[in-house]
Amino acid sequence: MRVCPECGAVHSIETTVCSDCGFEFPIGEGKGGRRAPPQVDGGMVEIGGINSPERLAMLRQMSFRAMRNCRLSYQELQAYGALRQYKKGWAWHRFREQEAAPNDA
Numbered sequence: 001m002r003v004c005p006e007c008g009a010v011h012s013i014e015t016t017v018c019s020d021c022g023f024e025f026p027i028g029e030g031k032g033g034r035r036a037p038p039q040v041d042g043g044m045v046e047i048g049g050i051n052s053p054e055r056l057a058m059l060r061q062m063s064f065r066a067m068r069n070c071r072l073s074y075q076e077l078q079a080y081g082a083l084r085q086y087k088k089g090w091a092w093h094r095f096r097e098q099e100a101a102p103n104d105a
């Protein structure tokens with residue numbers, strides 16, 4: 001049994017990628033093996049709260065479909081997920097999806 005450090009989901013010991021949030025578990029842990037920490041491409045992403053109440057209100061009203069159609073920052077995705085009580089790893093998973101398929105509609 002292994003617990004995902006990103007979202008807390010519990011998987012079998014053979015699991016290499018978390019099915020909930022996409023976290024890649026380090027392989028060969030403790031033996032200097034390959035490690036795959038989550039990384040954000042495209043430069044540093046500022047992670048923190050969103051201060052603007054207007055922005056938060058906008059995110060609160062945004063439908064899931066609308067959210068998928070516009071490119072939110074990781075920070076905004078975190079706020080969006082938090083507003084809907086998604087799992088902690090959701091924003092990261094969605095951000096990666098968004099980067100992989102920017103024109104996904």
Ligand SMILES: [Zn+2]
Binds near residue numbers: 009
């Ligand atoms: Zn996870």
